[in-house]
Amino acid sequence: MTAVVDTPPAPPAPQEPSAGPGFAAPGWVWVLPPVAFILVAVVYPLTGIVARTFTDKAERPAGLATWRETLTDGAVLRALGTTVQVAALSTLGCLIAGTFLARCSRSCRSAGRGRWCG
Numbered sequence: 215m216t217a218v219v220d221t222p223p224a225p226p227a228p229q230e231p232s233a234g235p236g237f238a239a240p241g242w243v244w245v246l247p248p249v250a251f252i253l254v255a256v257v258y259p260l261t262g263i264v265a266r267t268f269t270d271k272a273e274r275p276a277g278l279a280t281w282r283e284t285l286t287d288g289a290v291l292r293a294l295g296t297t298v299q300v301a302a303l304s305t306l307g308c309l310i311a312g313t314f315l316a317r318c319s320r321s322c323r324s325a326g327r328g329r330w331c332g
Contacts, residue, residue: 270276284290 267280268275268277270280
């Protein structure tokens with residue numbers, strides 16, 4: 215006697231969820247709103263600011279004269295030097311503190327117990 219074994223039908227393959235009837239937007243379309251926001255909120259105002267640097271106080275075109283006048287002013291140069299100095303020293307301080315903290319956290323047995331640095 216022979217037995218006939220019926221195998222159950224395979225379950226249907228999972229389908230991709232659809233966004234709705236007839237709507238199939240390519241992936242790059244979802245990049246457009248953030249790019250548009252950045253263009254409007256950042257690039258447009260920044261373009262206006264840079265354009266104003268090439269005019270004088272009466273809003274007349276001045277070319278590079280405004281830049282030349284600004285970059286030869288002693289007060290501006292002192293402020294620029296102070297800014298660079300503060301940035302360099304704070305970066306150095308963060309590197310030293312970060313290295314110390316990384317070494318301490320690496321040598322801890324477990325958080326909250328035992329010694330903190332070793």
